[in-house]
Amino acid sequence: MSLWVVLAVNSVTLGGLLFLLSAGFSLIFGLMKIPNLTHGSFFMLGAYFATSLIARGFNFWAAAVVGGLLVAAFGGVIERFILRRLPGAELAQVLVTLGLSFMVADVCLMVWTGDPIRIDTPAGLRGATSMLGMGFPTYRLAISLIAVIFAAALWALLDRTRLGAMIRAGVDDPAMARVVGIRVSRLFTIVFCLGAWLAGFAGVIGGPILSVYPGLDQEMLPLALVVVILGGSGSLLGSLVGSFVVGFLYNFGQAMFPELAYVVLFLPMLIVLVVRPQGLFGRPAL
Amino acid sequence: MAALAILAAVPFWVSGTFYVNIASQILFYAILALGVNVLAGHAGLVTLGHAGLFGIAAYAAAKIMNAGYGHVTVATGALAVTLVAAAVFAVLALRGTGLGFVMITVALGQIVWGVAYRWISLTNGDNGISITGRPSPLGLSLTTPARFYWATLIVFVMAVISMAIFVASPFGASVRGTRDQPRRMNALGYHVWMIRFLAFLFSAFWSGVAGLLYLYYNQFVSPQAVALTASAEALLMVIAGGSATLLGPIAGAGLVVVIKNVASGYIERWNFVLGAIFVAIVVFMPEGLVPGAVRLARRVRGR
Numbered sequence: 087m088s089l090w091v092v093l094a095v096n097s098v099t100l101g102g103l104l105f106l107l108s109a110g111f112s113l114i115f116g117l118m119k120i121p122n123l124t125h126g127s128f129f130m131l132g133a134y135f136a137t138s139l140i141a142r143g144f145n146f147w148a149a150a151v152v153g154g155l156l157v158a159a160f161g162g163v164i165e166r167f168i169l170r171r172l173p174g175a176e177l178a179q180v181l182v183t184l185g186l187s188f189m190v191a192d193v194c195l196m197v198w199t200g201d202p203i204r205i206d207t208p209a210g211l212r213g214a215t216s217m218l219g220m221g222f223p224t225y226r227l228a229i230s231l232i233a234v235i236f237a238a239a240l241w242a243l244l245d246r247t248r249l250g251a252m253i254r255a256g257v258d259d260p261a262m263a264r265v266v267g268i269r270v271s272r273l274f275t276i277v278f279c280l281g282a283w284l285a286g287f288a289g290v291i292g293g294p295i296l297s298v299y300p301g302l303d304q305e306m307l308p309l310a311l312v313v314v315i316l317g318g319s320g321s322l323l324g325s326l327v328g329s330f331v332v333g334f335l336y337n338f339g340q341a342m343f344p345e346l347a348y349v350v351l352f353l354p355m356l357i358v359l360v361v362r363p364q365g366l367f368g369r370p371a372l
Numbered sequence: 373m374a375a376l377a378i379l380a381a382v383p384f385w386v387s388g389t390f391y392v393n394i395a396s397q398i399l400f401y402a403i404l405a406l407g408v409n410v411l412a413g414h415a416g417l418v419t420l421g422h423a424g425l426f427g428i429a430a431y432a433a434a435k436i437m438n439a440g441y442g443h444v445t446v447a448t449g450a451l452a453v454t455l456v457a458a459a460v461f462a463v464l465a466l467r468g469t470g471l472g473f474v475m476i477t478v479a480l481g482q483i484v485w486g487v488a489y490r491w492i493s494l495t496n497g498d499n500g501i502s503i504t505g506r507p508s509p510l511g512l513s514l515t516t517p518a519r520f521y522w523a524t525l526i527v528f529v530m531a532v533i534s535m536a537i538f539v540a541s542p543f544g545a546s547v548r549g550t551r552d553q554p555r556r557m558n559a560l561g562y563h564v565w566m567i568r569f570l571a572f573l574f575s576a577f578w579s580g581v582a583g584l585l586y587l588y589y590n591q592f593v594s595p596q597a598v599a600l601t602a603s604a605e606a607l608l609m610v611i612a613g614g615s616a617t618l619l620g621p622i623a624g625a626g627l628v629v630v631i632k633n634v635a636s637g638y639i640e641r642w643n644f645v646l647g648a649i650f651v652a653i654v655v656f657m658p659e660g661l662v663p664g665a666v667r668l669a670r671r672v673r674g675r
Contacts, residue, residue, distance in 0.1 A: 115471075119471065121471050121474055121475060123478075168651070168655065171655065172654070172655075176418070176470055176471055176474070177412075177418050177611070178654045180418060180420070180471075180474055181607070181608075181611060181650050181651075181653075181654050182650065182651050182654045182655070184420075184604050184647075184650060185646070185647040185648070185649070185650025185651045185654070186647060186651060187647070188601070188604070188643045188644065188646055188647030188650070189643075189644050189647035189648060189651075190647075191643060192641050192643045192644035192647070193644070196641070304599075304600060308478065308479060308482040311475050311478055311479055312479060314475070315472075315475060315476065315479065344490075345490050345491045345492060345493065346487075346490070346491060347490065348482075348483070348486030348487075348489075348490050349483055349486050349487060349490075349491075351486075352479055352480075352482075352483050352486075355479060356464055359464055359467045359468075359476065360464070360467065363467040363468060363472070
């Protein structure tokens with residue numbers, strides 16, 4: 087199998103993971119106007135929780151779901167007890183979420199030590215699947231499939247359900263949404279927990295590829311930022327497109343300019359900022 | 373003047389070079405914090421990428437010095453590189469205001485970090501760059517802690533004076549105007565973007581000066597200096613002390629450097645303490661220590 091196909095598969099996989107991570111980030115940012123700098127920590131925490139759950143005999147998928155739920159519960163606590171007290175205070179929110187991310191990183195270092203921990207690929211998805219005369223790593227295909235399923239499910243949730251309509255109303259005009267009787271503050275909690283769950287879940291299913299190590303949070307957070315700046319905040323389609331663009335750039339950049347891969351990643355973001363500051367699929371700020 | 377006399381005498385009344393060195397660190401971090409305060413405090417543009425500019429100055433100075441140039445060239449060259457980088461940063465970051473600005477500065481800061489960490493042929497990666505010796509302006513050697521302290525103090529005083537002039541000047545007033553009423557400023561005929569751009573450069577200049585002093589102090593620079601944590605520390609100094617005040621960032625720098633040096637003597641989890649301080653300050657003392665203390669003093673006096 088040629089190098090390019092391998093790179094392309096890896097890019098799609100990373101894109102899928104990034105979508106799970108950044109969809110929540112984008113929704114939180116779009117609806118609540120909170121730049122959640124703990125999002126990378128959610129990703130890392132999910133993965134660490136799962137390693138402990140798996141060590142206690144959980145199966146991989148159960149650990150992914152439960153690990154995500156633990157992260158969602160943690161996110162819910164942050165939202166209700168800290169962020170709720172700081173409505174509209176952007177600076178305060180930035181500082182609190184950043185401060186929390188430092189605390190989480192240090193606690194993780196204490197509990198799970200500094201050594202990278204690998205999550206085993208679930209049985210049944212090991213090895214390769216042959217398609218079109220080529221062998222693809224099965225687990226990476228599975229991640230791509232999961233991302234597509236989640237994208238469809240999130241789209242259906244936002245576009246087809248009553249809850250989704252309420253969330254969209256909250257994104258567009260929170261004051262008016264409150265007037266027509268939508269409990270926007272409850273929506274905030276729901277969206278924040280959902281975003282946290284998605285990030286935690288992504289951390290677990292990314293585990294067999296990325297492993298878990300200190301600093302994973304600081305590595306994923308800028309990627310999520312780039313995706314959201316690229317795609318436009320609050321836009322699901324923007325997150326999807328942005329994630330795959332970043333996934334491809336990261337893998338191809340690393341193969342072609344290994345010393346500059348991290349910089350290559352930010353180039354499209356800079357171009358988008360100059361040409362279309364609201365992001366590819368975002369709406370201009372009022 | 374009394375405060376200045378006390379500051380100048382620090383090497384005489386504190387015992388041991390350790391404390392003189394901490395005093396030097398406080399001064400150059402205070403210069404960085406004053407620079408960040410121009411944007412985060414006066415212009416209302418919260419930046420989380422200033423460690424990038426601080427680091428660019430330090431790296432540029434180290435590169436120029438190791439290429440064999442004298443200290444005057446090093447200082448002017450490094451500050452010129454920093455200002456050019458800051459102009460590029462400003463053009464990009466000022467595409468957004470508020471949260472957009474924050475996110476873009478985080479991303480820009482991470483780019484600098486990525487270059488420092490991964491572009492090994494330029495920056496020597498994780499190993500960092502060392503320089504051989506501090507400068508000797510006018511033939512005065514700065515090798516002893518006390519002499520370096522006095523040199524830093526002179527630069528610090530210049531920074532404070534420039535800040536005082538900035539705050540009192542029409543330009544300072546227009547910067548605060550763009551923070552509080554950007555639309556009205558625009559309607560009054562002010563070029564809001566240009567005011568913010570110049571404030572960004574002014575802020576970057578002092579951050580670059582601080583980066584230069586940092587390099588001379590440590591005689592070494594590594595990616596750690598440009599990490600997101602470093603930007604966050606700089607912002608914490610401003611917020612902790614009280615943003616948009618003159619004394620606040622200085623007090624904040626003192627607080628952070630002292631806690632960092634003292635706390636790291638007892639616990640290794642400095643990051644946890646930093647995070648906890650962030651959360652505590654935001655939740656309990658949102659306006660910062662200096663205005664908080666002033667309010668407290670007024671209340672006590674009023675009784």
